[in-house]
Amino acid sequence: MAQQPADTDEASEAALHALAEAGRQGACLVPVGAGIRQHPLEAWDTRPVVPWASTRFQTIRRWSVPDLTVEVDAGLPWEDLNRRLAQHGQWLPVGVPDGAPDTLGGIVSAGVNGVWTGGYLSIRDRILSMTVAVPAFGVVRVGAPVVKNVAGYNLWRLYWATRGTFGIVLTITWKLAALPRATATLTCGDSGSLTGRVWEEAGRWGASIPTVPALAALLLTIHPSGWELVGIAHGGDRAMDRLRRTLGAQVGAGPDVARPAALSDRLVWQARLPREGQRLVLEALSRWGASARAELQSGMVWGYGQQPDGASQEMAQLVARHGGTFRYWDGPWRGLRVPPAEVDMWQRLKTGMDLQGVLPGWRAEAEA
């Protein structure tokens, strides 16, 4: 009757073997997907670091078309999955903001939110279940492969943006969406730095589309020579036609928003902020002449390329002051923050799951 974890398959066996081997060698096992958001392995830990290459396993394990759920190996790139899902009119609304071929496990472990976060929620909210290899428990399933579940603690959330701290993610079960029947695109832009026009225009579009979410994505791109605002609406033909009539939207296949033409630099950080904070951060970035993208409905901001000296640090502080979160995908791994009141509890959990400390640890930081 119990859930069937993929206990005996090749990926599970390989992961358990790798954990045991790392334990024997006194090494730290770090999962690596496509390597796109990877911090340099040598700077990870004082111990020798052994990578766990998830890309060896890339199959679609179980796809229930009528339930709109799919279970996939963590090493499968998100675009490969979407190509397959399109055959039955479905997709996983990821849209990695630089269009890179991240693996689904990598997206989870690095906590990458995509361009559809405003319209389709954070990709984290589409995870229903995972199988994970944990030193103390072997291969276990966390969550359940149905769209609603409160049986036990929300353990799958331990694996979001924690880079293998609590185990190796082997498979992920996702809640899918139907591909939109029609698309409409709104655009505006200007040269020079960000002006009030951005917020006026975004506000006007939002006010004309009184529903939740107003748009599938509302993306602002800023770069040294100007800015562009793109709104993508998904829906039925008649709703899209209304946007054409009232807002002058282009109806038909939209631009590939996962690949911003204006940004050739590398994506190096991601932040998520409350609305007002997002605006202040974007204005600061524009003043600095930085390259960035933002999804204005969800508070997401993505920073590209080399930042001016000290800007990343200043940005991280600005984000924190406005109640946001900040993740670097560049330079050495900075660890995960734990407030002092929670350090003992998390330490006990980590020890209970990974007695030998085979997986990456974290740094407890003093509260600001």
Add this chain to the structure above:
Amino acid sequence: MGVVEDLRRVVGPGFVRTDAALLDAYAQDAYTLAAIRPLAVVWPASADEVAGVVRVLAQHGVPLVARGGGTSLSGGATPVAGGVVVHLSRLNRILRVDPLAGVAEVEPGVVNTWVSRAAATVGLTYRPDPSSQQACTLGGNIAENAGGPHCLRYGVTLNHILMADVVWADGRQSRVGTLSGDAEGLDTLSLLVGSEGTLGIVTRAWVRLEPVAEASATVLAVFGTVDEASETVSDVIAGGIVPAALEMMDNLAVSAVERGQYRVGYPADLGAVLLVEVDGLSEQVEEDAARVQAIAARHGVAHLQRAASAAERTLWWANRKTAFGAMGLISRNYYVQDGVIPRSRLPEALRAIEQVGRQHTIRIANVFHAGDGNLHPLLLYDGRDAGEVERVQVAGHEVLDVCLTLGGTVSGEHGIGVEKRADLARQLTVKEMAFQRAVKDAFDPMALLNPGKIFL
């Protein structure tokens, strides 16, 4: 000094009670198959008082159960023998509604509908709408990760809580989550939501408010058979339509609710009724409503009707949301089950549940969140008949076996509590149970917070 005196020093003498009649009133929540008289009930008025209470209880090694509205259907708020009930009803303020940020800051004793009402004054809404929303509290909703009819499209409590203040088992306090809705560092908030009061006590929460859609349409679809209705549900989902709500009631449930205060006038011989709500832009609503109606027609719908007014829509929802209570009109007692199945398996799940009822000669009504496969079979019984009580419990567990056999889970929204500890242990492997247990042991090593829940 005794524990009761120490508690009085923290919250004031009037806010610790030990009189038998009152303790008996706290012996149960809405799960009526378990009752335990607590040692005392205490009413703290602030987060610091909650922390003080927890520290006193930790010093004395006395366990506690946080209590909100006491509407848990799995016995989550059932007291622990020799333990103290910490009732959060004095922490009942809505501290701020920020329309620009779309956030409300609330205390845990705030009743769910108060938040929706406060949000409505600024044109926003708080989505999670458990049918118990007139009585259950935000603290209880967070602890149970509550759902509700309109969670199909907009997500459950977990998707609507941004940040919370918590008192831990050692009396220390911290703020978890961020106003951005993302986790920074270790995601303590996600563990806390749905933890049934076993990891920490929530003393304040920041919840997400959202704009109301421009238009909505509510469609009633009456079917001659349960199979036709459940096949319609499966096809709506498979068709990629995500209604705001998609609820189902079968004949027995309708026969009860039609004796209640909110009568829709359903035909007496119906097999099942679907209540489908779609929302969005007006054109989108028309398209989605038409698609839903066409699918229902394909499955032989007997009667289709769209709510013609806000009053009619309100009546239909009041009828649906009072369905559990209405069971009291056709049966002395009823036992609510809560399990989830993959949505495509709805027709066979309902047939299997009917079979369970027949086998144990228990009448089973069905009122549930069909769109996400969250079943709520209501098992009717007479509590005076010990044999029937036993049969109803066995049948309840067999209903959950049906869910597990079809690849589902033993709880979609009511939690494990005391009721489903054995069922959870059947759903999970031994190793998976050990993983769950490791979290409890790490956060509450002395087992002071709501012990005896979730785990056997």
